[in-house]
Amino acid sequence: MAAIPVLPPPPPIDDDCALFLDVDGTLLELAPRPDEVEVPQQLREALAALHARLRGAVALVSGRSLATLDRLLAPPRLPASGLHGLERRHGSRVQRAPRAPEALHRVRGEAVRVAARHPGVVIEDKGAALALHWRAAPQAGGDLQAFARAALPRLPGYRLQPGHDVIELRPAASGGVRADKGAAILAFLQEPPFAGRRPVFAGDDITDEAGFAAVNAHDGISVLVGPLRESAAHFALAGTADVHAWIGASA
Structure with missing residues (x-):
């Protein structure tokens, strides 16, 4: 079996980037129950500062619902995709998930x-x-x-x-359109302020691989968070603390 390659840390987030972030396991430490995660106030402040610096080009891309993302992380109330791409909000435009059968x-x-x-x-x-x-x-x-x-x-x-x-x-x-984190990122990249920027996506789970593939196809920066494994990501950070330091330094 081939060894899993060691990946370098990502470069700093510059003014030409569009930043996409998974939440659980990336921004927030995993907890035994989904409702037990803790949100540091410094994280909210860093996200707000980055959102201002990148002129709005920061979005959450998560398996959580939009309502839960807002409850956890607002303010700031960021552009977001929830339920693995089934929901998406950008400004006043909201894509709703289909009704449960x-x-x-x-x-x-x-x-x-x-x-x-x-x-x-x-x-x-x-x-x-x-x-x-x-x-x-x-x-x-x-x-x-x-x-x-x-x-x-x-x-x-x-x-x-x-x-x-x-x-x-x-x-x-x-709505007949494929729903995953990659598709959500590509949809954001068609709209200002994300359009024309270099996409950056950080995630930890196999649910994030579609996002890594999407940003790689646009000459972006894909960042695996947590233990190294087989992944399409080109860069890596060891855990959420490293993610906080990375975005904090960029903010």
């Missing part, structure tokens, strides 16, 4: 019953999507993944989205 409500009830057998499992209802977390119950990972795979055929148009100790059932597209 009735079948997803039934699957959620079944997932809650599965979770009851594994203390520590969290079932996160995201509206159009359903996430099954086992970070606090690692022994439950196999059961939850098997449950999600079995439920998927009952949800036409849905796909499985694996991540760090989580698997998500979510729509594959929104």
Whole structure:
């Protein structure tokens, strides 16, 4: 097996960049439960300063919903894409996620019953999507993944989205358009103030690989956060503290 290459740290964020940031595992330390993450005030201040310096070309690109992103990080209320590209907000324009089918409500009830057998499992209802977390119950990972795979055929148009100790059932597209973090970044890059800038994207999870591919295709800067692994990213930072230092120095 080939060794995973060591990646250099990213260059500073300059005035010609458009900055895109994943949230959990990148800006915020992962927590046993999604609602237990902590947001340092210095991070909010750095994001606000960068947003001003880059004339608005800073956006969050996350698996969280837009409402949750605002609750965690506003102010500032940044441009953002939520639910892995199913939602997107830029100024007054908001792309909403599709409505959840009735079948997803039934699957959620079944997932809650599965979770009851594994203390520590969290079932996160995201509206159009359903996430099954086992970070606090690692022994439950196999059961939850098997449950999600079995439920998927009952949800036409849905796909499985694996991540760090989580698997998500979510729509594959929104309005007939592919939905992932890469597609969200490309959509931002077609609009001012992002258009014409060099894209920069930092993320930690396999859900961020589509974003890395998108910025690489535009001669951008792709930054893997956390332990090195096989990735399309060209640069790396060891963890959230390093991300804070990187954006703080740039702000």
